[in-house]
Amino acid sequence: DAMVIQNPRYQVTQFGKPVTLSCSQTLNHNVMYWYQQKSSQAPKLLFHYYDKDFNNEADTPDNFQSRRPNTSFCFLDIRSPGLGDAAMYLCATSRDHGSSYNEQFFGPGTRLTVL
């Protein structure tokens, strides 16, 4: 089945220790998104890639970076995690970005714990 896969499902890191979260998709979608979701809050968009074009949200901290080496994979790098970065990180894809029928499909998320 076509899907969005996130690894690992649970990640524990130490304060200040760089961490990378990964996302892969078999949907062959052009757009990949990274969201941060804290407990009892809505998902917050960090950035997205339209193909190879990177689009950063204005309020996304510089501590968060992303890479998309090919259509299928996208990575979220947190250079120096702080305690406030503990959250669920959600990857999503969509076929394109312009259509009103554009639908997002989410992966299961990676729960990040910062010690």
Next chain:
Amino acid sequence: TQLLEQSPQFLSIQEGENLTVYCNSSSVFSSLQWYRQEPGEGPVLLVTVVTGGEVKKLKRLTFQFGDARKDSSLHITAAQPGDTGLYLCAGRGYGQNFVFGPGTRLSVLP
């Protein structure tokens, strides 16, 4: 900045009851989506509505997009414990990214 509000924030009902949750904004959206999210999992897309006044049904779930495309509702008939979860609406303005509402946390008790 587009903002979405959802109400109620929390809802606890008995199995078999009906319920409606609301998603409201002062902004116009080109499309609006409803998701259900279970603890520890990613949101699962339930429906996308695009046309003002549109009504879509998915088994016991009925979704409506407001005529002005600023609001939406989700009605569940004869709720079941399996309906328990966080219901999120997400709106997309023309040429913009999706914006999520804060969610309605539904608990259906057996």
